[in-house]
Amino acid sequence: MIVALSIFLITIGSIAFHFWSPWWWTEVASNWGNMDDTILLTFWITGAVFVAICFFVAYCVWKFSYKKERRAEYKPEDKKLESRLTWATAIGVAALLAPGLVVWNQYVTVPENAYKVEVFAYQWGWKYRLPGKDNILGKTDIKYINDDNPFGLILEDPNGKDDLLVDADELHVLKDRPVKFELRTIDVLHNFYVPQFRGKMDMVPGIITYYWLTPTRVGDFEVLCAEYCGTGHYAMRGRVIVDEEKDYKKWEAKQITFEKMLAKSQNNDNLQLVKKDK
Amino acid sequence: MSDENDHKLEAKSDYVADAPSVSTPDIDAVPEAELPDQELYHSHSWWTTYVFSQDAKYIGIQYALTAIGTGLLGLVLSWLMRIQLAFPGLGWLEPSSYYQFVTMHGMIMVVYLLTALFLGGFGNLLIPLMCGARDMAFPYVNMLSYWAFVVAVLVLLASFFVPGGPTGAGWTLYPPQAITAGTPGYNGGIILMLISLILFVAGFTMGGLNYIITVLQLRARGMTLMRMPLTIWGIFTATVLAMFAFPALLVGCLMMTLDSLLGTSFFMPAMVSLGETLTHEGGSPILFQHLFWFFGHPEVYIVALPAFGIVSDLLSVHSRKTIFGYRMMVWAIVGIGALSFFVWAHHMYVSGMNPWFGFFFATTTLIIAVPTAIKVYNWILTLWRGNIQLSLPMLFSLGFIVTFLNGGLTGLFLGNVTVDVPLSDTYFVVAHFHMVMGIAPILVIFGAIYHWYPLITGRMMDETLGKIHFWITFLGSYAIYFPMHYQGFVGVPRRYFEIYDSPYIDTSTLLLNKFITIAVLIVGAAQLLFLYNLFASARLGKKSEKNPWKANSLEWQTPQMPPEHGNWGKELPKVYRWPYDFSVPGAKEDYIPQNQPPSEIIGAKVEKT
Numbered sequence: 001m002i003v004a005l006s007i008f009l010i011t012i013g014s015i016a017f018h019f020w021s022p023w024w025w026t027e028v029a030s031n032w033g034n035m036d037d038t039i040l041l042t043f044w045i046t047g048a049v050f051v052a053i054c055f056f057v058a059y060c061v062w063k064f065s066y067k068k069e070r071r072a073e074y075k076p077e078d079k080k081l082e083s084r085l086t087w088a089t090a091i092g093v094a095a096l097l098a099p100g101l102v103v104w105n106q107y108v109t110v111p112e113n114a115y116k117v118e119v120f121a122y123q124w125g126w127k128y129r130l131p132g133k134d135n136i137l138g139k140t141d142i143k144y145i146n147d148d149n150p151f152g153l154i155l156e157d158p159n160g161k162d163d164l165l166v167d168a169d170e171l172h173v174l175k176d177r178p179v180k181f182e183l184r185t186i187d188v189l190h191n192f193y194v195p196q197f198r199g200k201m202d203m204v205p206g207i208i209t210y211y212w213l214t215p216t217r218v219g220d221f222e223v224l225c226a227e228y229c230g231t232g233h234y235a236m237r238g239r240v241i242v243d244e245e246k247d248y249k250k251w252e253a254k255q256i257t258f259e260k261m262l263a264k265s266q267n268n269d270n271l272q273l274v275k276k277d278k
Numbered sequence: 279m280s281d282e283n284d285h286k287l288e289a290k291s292d293y294v295a296d297a298p299s300v301s302t303p304d305i306d307a308v309p310e311a312e313l314p315d316q317e318l319y320h321s322h323s324w325w326t327t328y329v330f331s332q333d334a335k336y337i338g339i340q341y342a343l344t345a346i347g348t349g350l351l352g353l354v355l356s357w358l359m360r361i362q363l364a365f366p367g368l369g370w371l372e373p374s375s376y377y378q379f380v381t382m383h384g385m386i387m388v389v390y391l392l393t394a395l396f397l398g399g400f401g402n403l404l405i406p407l408m409c410g411a412r413d414m415a416f417p418y419v420n421m422l423s424y425w426a427f428v429v430a431v432l433v434l435l436a437s438f439f440v441p442g443g444p445t446g447a448g449w450t451l452y453p454p455q456a457i458t459a460g461t462p463g464y465n466g467g468i469i470l471m472l473i474s475l476i477l478f479v480a481g482f483t484m485g486g487l488n489y490i491i492t493v494l495q496l497r498a499r500g501m502t503l504m505r506m507p508l509t510i511w512g513i514f515t516a517t518v519l520a521m522f523a524f525p526a527l528l529v530g531c532l533m534m535t536l537d538s539l540l541g542t543s544f545f546m547p548a549m550v551s552l553g554e555t556l557t558h559e560g561g562s563p564i565l566f567q568h569l570f571w572f573f574g575h576p577e578v579y580i581v582a583l584p585a586f587g588i589v590s591d592l593l594s595v596h597s598r599k600t601i602f603g604y605r606m607m608v609w610a611i612v613g614i615g616a617l618s619f620f621v622w623a624h625h626m627y628v629s630g631m632n633p634w635f636g637f638f639f640a641t642t643t644l645i646i647a648v649p650t651a652i653k654v655y656n657w658i659l660t661l662w663r664g665n666i667q668l669s670l671p672m673l674f675s676l677g678f679i680v681t682f683l684n685g686g687l688t689g690l691f692l693g694n695v696t697v698d699v700p701l702s703d704t705y706f707v708v709a710h711f712h713m714v715m716g717i718a719p720i721l722v723i724f725g726a727i728y729h730w731y732p733l734i735t736g737r738m739m740d741e742t743l744g745k746i747h748f749w750i751t752f753l754g755s756y757a758i759y760f761p762m763h764y765q766g767f768v769g770v771p772r773r774y775f776e777i778y779d780s781p782y783i784d785t786s787t788l789l790l791n792k793f794i795t796i797a798v799l800i801v802g803a804a805q806l807l808f809l810y811n812l813f814a815s816a817r818l819g820k821k822s823e824k825n826p827w828k829a830n831s832l833e834w835q836t837p838q839m840p841p842e843h844g845n846w847g848k849e850l851p852k853v854y855r856w857p858y859d860f861s862v863p864g865a866k867e868d869y870i871p872q873n874q875p876p877s878e879i880i881g882a883k884v885e886k887t
Contacts, residue, residue, distance in 0.1 A: 006753070021764060038697050050687055054683070074860075078602075093645070103696040104640070108636070199699060205547045221782070
């Protein structure tokens with residue numbers, strides 16, 4: 001009796017917790033609201049199965065508890081029932097999978113007009129690079145990284161000259177413009193994760209990974225690293241700010257191009273040389 | 279069969295020798311033995327009896343106690359981590375120690391506790407007994423297997439004492455961070471971890487070959503494959519999986535050892551490590567992930583399949599009912615085992631591998647849900663119209679059904695590639711895998727220990743203590759892991775030493791962390807009760823009858839209980855039926871042991887098996 005009742009109460013309690021506990025996802029800030037929808041669909045289907053099976057177990061435990069004089073039923077198999085259950089499960093599973101694959105297809109298909117931004121990860125922090133006027137991110141190589149060229153841009157690549165280098169952990173993106181994050185790390189694995197955006201992808205040294213999204217509401221969001229990257233993993237935070245056009249332009253205007261940066265550091269070097277001469 | 283062959287074989291039975299002439303159909307006929315009776319090694323000194331024992335039952339207990347001892351360390355580590363998560367203000371741990379504890383906890387629990395306990399422990403104890411063999415096929419290799427495991431554990435523990443401490447790379451040991459500065463234990467602890475795993479695989483291979491060959495070659499006469507208890511089917515299939523899966527781990531470990539010690543670049547691309555350019559070039563970190571998960575996913579089933587098998591037997595015995603759909607159950611175990619080699623990259627949807635793989639692996643992963651669901655249906659249909667005894671093994675089995683169901687269903691979230699994107703690397707994943715491959719198999723282990731304890735000691739474990747242990751463990755672990763899924767929905771990432779006051783995390787999430795930690799401490803402490811029961815009952819427990827649960831399988835039918843060396847006295851048993859003939863209409867008792875000849879139960883309307 002107590003056992004049946006506890007299984008029953010656990011089931012009811014789980015449902016109650018699901019609907020009335022305060023812990024739920026953050027308000028979505030990108031076009032990936034359909035990921036939330038697939039989760040909800042999964043909840044309804046799996047939730048129904050969970051409740052049905054738990055209630056069935058509770059009922060059995062209550063109804064068929066041991067009595068010395070009674071014999072259990074002797075029925076080793078029931079082919080019809082088994083095949084019905086198998087088909088019902090297969091259909092349920094297909095109903096979960098199909099919408100999942102549709103959304104995944106959208107997730108891995110980047111729209112052509114997406115604005116490309118490089119997210120640059122290192123132990124333990126974030127930097128960003130925008131493509132500049134030509135809309136093309138210049139090529140990079142880890143060998144080129146030094147104090148004057150923190151992003152390791154290949155000097156011979158003309159596309160890199162106008163790239164805007166954001167040497168800070170704060171990125172601004174424009175509301176309603178699709179953006180493709182080109183994810184790059186110079187050391188270990190990282191993962192560029194903003195809970196409100198829903199998207200995620202590991203960053204792997206040696207290759208550029210990516211994902212895309214369209215920000216749908218203005219706001220100030222925290223960036224977290226979602227792939228373990230060593231002792232500082234938990235502190236590897238950044239910010240993404242979704243702006244309307246005006247604010248975005250203001251921020252963009254403040255960023256400096258690679259060319260300017262090189263010139264500046266050259267000047268510095270020259271100054272230092274002059275100082276040394278004196 | 280003919281009588282002429284009989285006297286050629288050592289294992290002939292009295293009955294066959296006395297059999298009537300060939301022409302009369304003999305209802306008690308069993309196939310002839312194909313191998314001569316096994317010659318056993320008999321120990322002659324203290325060392326060979328108690329230390330380097332070659333008796334599978336004894337080795338099983340050695341394996342189990344070593345695994346449980348190591349698991350206790352894993353449990354204590356989980357306490358330390360949870361206290362840090364709930365009360366970050368205490369300044370209790372350094373981030374590096376936190377990550378070291380996370381890593382060691384994970385590896386210990388998955389490999390050194392669960393794998394060793396199910397296969398090394400229950401495999402050794404049950405395979406020869408349930409198959410009707412005298413011992414494993416190669417007792418000496420079996421003994422070596424255990425001692426290789428001991429050395430592996432010692433090397434693992436030694437990593438706590440090397441400079442830099444144990445590795446803090448996470449139990450998945452992903453390079454490059456596992457072997458670069460920035461991760462604790464990157465040049466000492468990690469090497470010992472890799473060596474320990476290599477030793478474990480070597481030792482396990484010795485044991486695994488034994489389990490497979492024993493099941494295939496040494497079954498009693500009449501014990502066809504489709505009459506084997508599901509426990510043996512589970513352990514057997516899991517061992518086959520392990521034989522295919524562990525080599526992937528082995529080469530992964532070897533390659534990473536070379537990367538770290540000799541500067542090769544299997545997994546290491548050109549990279550900058552904390553401002554310093556390394557000499558590696560051209561390696562692929564994702565290659566390691568493929569190797570790791572080609573092992574890692576079957577590993578889930580290496581733990582789950584024995585649990586599936588054992589729980590099927592516990593449910594059947596303690597509800598006095600045939601297991602429902604035995605043949606489907608066998609094929610589901612085999613099918614899950616085969617499919618488990620085609621789903622590994624569902625751990626890598628967002629790893630940066632070609633995203634188009636997602637379609638394939640999501641599909642295979644959701645297909646595997648079908649045989650798994652069949653198993654759940656058949657367990658609950660076994661209860662239907664049963665005669666359910668709420669003994670300790672049954673309580674734990676019911677607990678298993680609820681937790682496994684919960685954890686299995688959340689697997690449908692994570693396996694479905696799109697749903698995985700927001701949830702991966704969050705506490706949803708942590709909750710899912712603890713529920714499905716932590717708590718669920720451990721509940722089965724407890725049920726199995728309460729069930730087979732009399733077989734080992736001849737005494738029963740204390741029922742009251744056992745019930746307290748059950749309720750705290752079952753309700754407590756549900757209270758730990760069910761709410762934890764919702765932290766994942768909020769977006770709390772896993773492997774965070776401290777979450778600070780992130781703007782998107784409601785402070786109540788931190789409150790939930792405190793609640794979970796308190797539950798962890800209570801559930802952990804309840805295990806002391808179990809340990810007390812385990813050791814005290816060996817002396818103080820009530821003496822057990824010969825077949826206390828009135829089970830059918832062979833391990834309870836030995837001439838002595840507990841069975842002695844060689845298990846069967848002079849004659850090996852003969853098997854006439856499957857182990858699930860409970861409550862057969864027309865039979866006098868509500869159970870018919872596998873070795874009871876049909877001529878003794880004439881009235882029983884047994885279905886052919």
